[in-house]
Amino acid sequence: MKKRLSLLLSVLALVVFFPTESFAYILYGHKLTNGVGNWGKNRQYYYLHDSANKYKPLIKNAWNTWIYSSSILSTPISFRESTNKKASVIEFTSYDDSSDIRSGVTYFYRYKEKVEPEKSNWGWARIELNQAKLKYLSSGDQQGTIAHEIGHAMGLAHNGDEFSVMCQFAFGRKTSRPLLDDYKGINAIYN
Amino acid sequence: MKKGLILLSIGAILLGSVMVVSASSSVFTTNTGTKATKKATEEKDLGIITVEAHSDIVRFYPDIRSLTKDSDIVIEGDVMNASTKYYKDRVAPSTLSQVKVSRVISGDVKIGDVLTFQETGGITTQRYISESSGRGKDFPPLSEAEENKQVDFKIDGISAMKKGEKVMLFGGRYQEGIYLIVGGYQGKFKVDDEQIERPAPKGDEAVYPALKMSLSSLESEVKSFKK
Numbered sequence: 064m065k066k067r068l069s070l071l072l073s074v075l076a077l078v079v080f081f082p083t084e085s086f087a088y089i090l091y092g093h094k095l096t097n098g099v100g101n102w103g104k105n106r107q108y109y110y111l112h113d114s115a116n117k118y119k120p121l122i123k124n125a126w127n128t129w130i131y132s133s134s135i136l137s138t139p140i141s142f143r144e145s146t147n148k149k150a151s152v153i154e155f156t157s158y159d160d161s162s163d164i165r166s167g168v169t170y171f172y173r174y175k176e177k178v179e180p181e182k183s184n185w186g187w188a189r190i191e192l193n194q195a196k197l198k199y200l201s202s203g204d205q206q207g208t209i210a211h212e213i214g215h216a217m218g219l220a221h222n223g224d225e226f227s228v229m230c231q232f233a234f235g236r237k238t239s240r241p242l243l244d245d246y247k248g249i250n251a252i253y254n
Numbered sequence: 255m256k257k258g259l260i261l262l263s264i265g266a267i268l269l270g271s272v273m274v275v276s277a278s279s280s281v282f283t284t285n286t287g288t289k290a291t292k293k294a295t296e297e298k299d300l301g302i303i304t305v306e307a308h309s310d311i312v313r314f315y316p317d318i319r320s321l322t323k324d325s326d327i328v329i330e331g332d333v334m335n336a337s338t339k340y341y342k343d344r345v346a347p348s349t350l351s352q353v354k355v356s357r358v359i360s361g362d363v364k365i366g367d368v369l370t371f372q373e374t375g376g377i378t379t380q381r382y383i384s385e386s387s388g389r390g391k392d393f394p395p396l397s398e399a400e401e402n403k404q405v406d407f408k409i410d411g412i413s414a415m416k417k418g419e420k421v422m423l424f425g426g427r428y429q430e431g432i433y434l435i436v437g438g439y440q441g442k443f444k445v446d447d448e449q450i451e452r453p454a455p456k457g458d459e460a461v462y463p464a465l466k467m468s469l470s471s472l473e474s475e476v477k478s479f480k481k
Contacts, residue, residue: 164438177305221457233314
């Protein structure tokens with residue numbers, strides 16, 4: 064009887080604690096039309112407007128956190144800066160508006176029309192960084208905002224998981240770089 | 255021995271069920287596009303296109319206490335007029351809304367005053383979207399009818415105020431004669447009868463309290479925090 068009971072309990076424990084695959088990431092359901100590159104084979108480009116030049120090192124670092132995965136999971140992401148705006152699929156600009164509570168905003172375009180990422184793919188995206196809000200954040204958190212916006216531009220929506228770069232800063236984001244679930248989200252879209 | 259095998263089989267079935275449920279939940283996350291496309295078609299039929307930007311906000315107002323603390327005024331009002339304003343170097347337009355005060359919960363304003371609120375987002379046209387994209391010349395031109403199409407420019411799924419809406423606002427003085435909504439969209443509530451509720455930003459519904467309550471409860475809360 065004892066044997067059977069312990070067997071039953073073991074099975075139950077296995078069911079409850081077995082690390083089944085679960086996801087915190089949320090996808091828009093659409094993506095960058097021509098993808099995020101394919102590491103080692105082909106790449107995509109991003110472009111910095113003059114106004115975003117002051118964030119150039121942080122933008123590069125933020126990209127590196129997406130390209131060089133910190134976890135065992137790798138992604139196809141391959142992006143490099145270009146001085147040719149036309150060749151780029153993600154642009155960066157900045158503005159200075161203290162009345163705006165946002166530190167970063169991402170806009171999605173198909174040709175020259177803006178689109179909702181839940182409704183259609185986008186050919187390119189523009190990321191706006193708000194100097195007036197970023198200046199109150201540490202450089203790590205500034206980089207986190209940029210990585211967050213890059214995540215949007217590639218197709219990831221907000222989630223409430225503090226250990227995901229796609230959690231909003233105001234809602235308690237505790238990482239300035241993408242973590243396992245964020246990479247899983249990218250792979251769910253582009254692999 | 256046989257019973258042990260049966261128990262193990264039950265366990266395996268349970269485990270399989272859990273994995274199937276987990277897998278189907280991931281499918282759900284990518285399924286929103288189909289529903290959204292239907293909605294988009296309906297909106298296009300009405301002659302207005304919706305576009306959206308997604309952002310990262312720096313300050314969270316989770317409750318009435320935090321909203322009250324940062325507000326100069328708390329009012330209920332009717333949106334009399336809403337006009338779009340453009341700033342150089344910004345993609346998103348802004349909206350200036352004239353709100354006629356119908357109830358003062360807190361602050362140095364009177365019933366009947368018309369206050370101006372500024373917020374990001376609003377109604378614009380495809381022409382503006384195309385021009386502000388900076389890539390207008392890279393793509394084929396739009397027809398005049400397409401250029402004149404109206405666009406509701408939302409931020410994180412939330413529209414700017416529109417004429418005819420009844421709203422409850424936590425406002426902070428910004429520039430001469432202009433108020434900002436505390437926390438962007440966070441201090442803006444829809445009023446339905448005597449109930450208020452704030453719209454949640456897209457994707458943050460699970461972590462963002464709607465603060466649904468009656469206007470009288472709100473009034474007593476605000477007054478207690480202002481003491």
